[in-house]
Amino acid sequence: MRVIAWLVEGTWPACVDAVRTHAPEDSEVVLLHVSGPDVPGLAHGAFAGLLGRGGGPARDPGTRLEDLGSTSAAQLLDAAAERLGRPCERLERAGRVEREVVAAAGDADLLVLARDGDRARLGPHSLGPAVRFAVDHAPCPVLLVWPEAAPGIATLPPPPTPHH
Template sequence: MRRILVALSGLMLAEFLDRALGQLHWQDAELHLLHVVDTRPLAEFGLAAGALPARTGRAAEQMRAMGALGGEAGRRMLEEAEALVAARRAAGGAIRRLQRTGVPEHEIVAAAYEVGADLIVLGAAEEPAGPAPPGPGPRARFPHRRLTPTVRFVVDHAPCDVLLLYAGPRG
């Protein structure tokens, strides 16, 4: 059985899943839906708040609350995604939900190794592609997209194929 790791970022969730399923014709594949709680914002908050004199207690309390909030938002997103996928896929392989904490790009690659993924699906950039960069040269001939550092890292380090979906209408 083939395993597909679908990394959710939350932006345009329904459209993303719709497009992902539309391109996958592996009816028997096992789908692993992944959400990563990014710990960098939490740690940055912890550092800033922990450095304030006499605020350590409140800082730790707030950091725990923020972690719980991030985790809860991710769980809701995963449930929503599972419902969307289940409705779209009448038959076929299992759907599993995964939640990890850490730096998203690292965790996506680590999860791909862990589940033995044959394909990673992730969304990239918003639509439409921006204007072509100014100036002469080949770069100026085409509209320009910016890939997030997360996408770039996954593309560079993935242990399997990566399906990169650009949001918005294709043309």
């Protein structure tokens, strides 16, 4: 069984714990982190907009942000592997986050991911756009976890009222 755990800053421990609980011990576990192109790209663009007044390519903040991003991704994957406590593959990808996750799940038997939206109440708003895309397009079964204790049933919205 190949299990992909999509790890995101802030919610990754719940995904690792779900793998520990639900994936058979002999599973091939892949810890996945995807870096979006947004922040470094914006910094590169802002720097380029200075029309050369910024001091040359060596001072481009986008490059520094790319370096910081890869360092933090590696640290997150290291921490996750330690928490998992069993052999695993660490996979870093970059690009459109939701599409990279779906592509990585192409040969998986299970995709584990965490809710990233409104976690104060039950319902569809507990999924942000990237997680919603991954849930809707994953080519394998999905285990969707709450990063902390799930809200109570009382947070369920009332049923729709019938129209006469």
